[in-house]
Amino acid sequence: MRIAVIQFPGSNCDYDVVYVLKNVLGVPTDLVWHKFFKNNFYDAVILPGGFSYGDYLRSGAIASHSPAMDEVRKMAEDGRPILGICNGFQILIEAGLLPGALLPNDCLRFVCKWVTLKCETNKTAFTSLIPEGKLLHIPIAHKEGRYFNTKEELKRMKKGQQIVFRYVDENGKITFKANPNGSVENIASVCNPKGNVVGLMPHPERASEKILSPYKDNDGLLLFESMIRFLKC
Amino acid sequence: MKTKTYTVEVIIENKPAARDPEGETIYKDLILKGGYESVKSVRTGKYLKVLVDANDKKQAEKIVFDMCNALRIYNPVVHTHKIRVRGFKE
Numbered sequence: 001m002r003i004a005v006i007q008f009p010g011s012n013c014d015y016d017v018v019y020v021l022k023n024v025l026g027v028p029t030d031l032v033w034h035k036f037f038k039n040n041f042y043d044a045v046i047l048p049g050g051f052s053y054g055d056y057l058r059s060g061a062i063a064s065h066s067p068a069m070d071e072v073r074k075m076a077e078d079g080r081p082i083l084g085i086c087n088g089f090q091i092l093i094e095a096g097l098l099p100g101a102l103l104p105n106d107c108l109r110f111v112c113k114w115v116t117l118k119c120e121t122n123k124t125a126f127t128s129l130i131p132e133g134k135l136l137h138i139p140i141a142h143k144e145g146r147y148f149n150t151k152e153e154l155k156r157m158k159k160g161q162q163i164v165f166r167y168v169d170e171n172g173k174i175t176f177k178a179n180p181n182g183s184v185e186n187i188a189s190v191c192n193p194k195g196n197v198v199g200l201m202p203h204p205e206r207a208s209e210k211i212l213s214p215y216k217d218n219d220g221l222l223l224f225e226s227m228i229r230f231l232k233c
Numbered sequence: 234m235k236t237k238t239y240t241v242e243v244i245i246e247n248k249p250a251a252r253d254p255e256g257e258t259i260y261k262d263l264i265l266k267g268g269y270e271s272v273k274s275v276r277t278g279k280y281l282k283v284l285v286d287a288n289d290k291k292q293a294e295k296i297v298f299d300m301c302n303a304l305r306i307y308n309p310v311v312h313t314h315k316i317r318v319r320g321f322k323e
Contacts, residue, residue: 099310108255148251
């Protein structure tokens with residue numbers, strides 16, 4: 001098993017993801033510069049957070065045209081797991097691998113805080129170990145994370161179980177107050193119809209060790225552990 | 234035929250269904266508070282000024298239109314775009 005973390009100019013959560021995979025979970029992981037990425041060496045790929053190409057034009061818009069994304073597209077077609085975190089999610093959306101759009105937060109500010117997420121489906125490569133309805137504590141840090149899609153498309157996505165996480169309050173209720181960025185229906189994460197491509201705005205790599213969490217849990221690790229289980233099955 | 238360098242403007246705006254909080258804030262907290270009640274709405278967007286070599290106006294517009302679609306200069310899920318040709322230099 002070998003995992004790639006793709007580094008774009010402006011990625012800045014790349015080393016955190018590599019650290020979690022290598023040091024916390026002990027999985028062989030390579031940090032790969034986007035120009036050199038080849039899909040055939042890897043079983044799964046993670047697009048980390050950051051500000052690829054300075055967020056010029058739109059977050060993720062320029063990185064989505066990197067040759068690395070043609071390789072990622074091949075992996076998506078084969079059903080190999082692909083996770084986009086924050087800017088990685090924006091890149092997957094801009095590349096057309098995930099549906100919808102991510103717009104500037106409704107408060108117009110960069111929001112950096114811990115949020116509570118509710119798992120909506122365990123049928124993805126990154127949530128197979130997370131029971132549906134489970135609440136997770138994971139931090140967010142973004143300015144362009146307001147998920148948007150049309151009503152018709154949302155209806156189709158719900159039917160296909162493509163909504164993975166929602167922002168909720170401590171009781172698991174979907175409230176206006178629990179929504180940090182104005183995302184439609186409090187959506188924090190979506191997947192493709194097959195469930196092997198997942199994108200989320202929160203940073204699971206920053207919530208993978210108990211010492212890093214004010215809640216003293218390591219909920220983010222569940223996403224990476226789910227991926228490992230998916231690869232072993 | 235000798236080509237000319239056309240100036241082409243691309244204006245990208247959110248679709249009506251996608252809220253534009255920046256426009257809403259400028260409208261509520263600057264324009265209305267500043268007393269311009271006759272102003273009814275503001276929408277922000279992105280503006281690109283493109284210089285393009287083409288044989289005529291129509292070709293200049295087509296090059297920019299095709300480029301915007303091929304490179305996803307706008308996101309069709311949430312954005313509309315307008316393209317205007319603004320004259321040329323020989």
